[in-house]
Amino acid sequence: xxxxxxxxxxxxxxxxxxxxxxxxxxxxxxxxxxxxxxxxxxxxxxxxxxxxxxxxxxxxxxxxxxxxxxxxxxxxxxxxxxxxxxxxxxxxxxxxxxxxxxxxxxxxxxxxx
Amino acid sequence: xxxxxxxxxxxxxxxxxxxxxxxxxxxxxxxxxxxxxxxxxxxxxxxxxxxxxxxxxxxxxxxxxxxxxxxxxxxxxxxxxxxxxxxxxxxxxxxxxxxxxxxxxxxxxxxxxx
Numbered sequence: 302x303x304x305x306x307x308x309x310x311x312x313x314x315x316x317x318x319x320x321x322x323x324x325x326x327x328x329x330x331x332x333x334x335x336x337x338x339x340x341x342x343x344x345x346x347x348x349x350x351x352x353x354x355x356x357x358x359x360x361x362x363x364x365x366x367x368x369x370x371x372x373x374x375x376x377x378x379x380x381x382x383x384x385x386x387x388x389x390x391x392x393x394x395x396x397x398x399x400x401x402x403x404x405x406x407x408x409x410x411x412x413x414x
Numbered sequence: 415x416x417x418x419x420x421x422x423x424x425x426x427x428x429x430x431x432x433x434x435x436x437x438x439x440x441x442x443x444x445x446x447x448x449x450x451x452x453x454x455x456x457x458x459x460x461x462x463x464x465x466x467x468x469x470x471x472x473x474x475x476x477x478x479x480x481x482x483x484x485x486x487x488x489x490x491x492x493x494x495x496x497x498x499x500x501x502x503x504x505x506x507x508x509x510x511x512x513x514x515x516x517x518x519x520x521x522x523x524x525x526x527x528x
Contacts, residue, residue: 305456332512332513332514333513333516335517337519342524343521343522344418344420344519344520344521345504346519347516347517347519350516352514390457392456394513400459400470401447401449401459401462401470401472402457402459402513403459404456404458406454406455
């Protein structure tokens, strides 16, 4: 059974800092990995999608890497802003996509102005 | 381009009642998945519908059932509601059904069981 762990559970940093969120998964036979952002009480916004054959994806100030063999992914946020405050969720897809997404519990991020 | 639409946004039900939640997928998407997210937890996979059939199911009891219509929209039904069913219910759509292009989520339905 796939399990996803996200570290740290919570993080508070001053505005402008670069930061790294970590995600690990137990079964390396993943189909792809997706990072989401969730604002309080809201749905999920997709940030980055990495296929199992890829090593990283970039979008603006965000960069996500994937090391499938070690079961790890990182989300790098450059020059953090107060608007980046949210919960960040990592999710992996297995079984050719038929098994749905397995999520971690998320990292609750607060960027202090 | 409309994204995933869920209704209603909030719902309060009494223990033992039945509830139906609705989802319209993103334009061009044919696969719909449902997730339950308890407070402070990551979403948990309930089931996925493709071609009007339940394709895969997570670890949820038979009280949770669903349906997909020919226009790809979907319903989630929960019978005999328990207090523990209180959660945010999220619908996600994708194309193709493998999810190789990722999933798009709706804003969710907040269900409170009293």
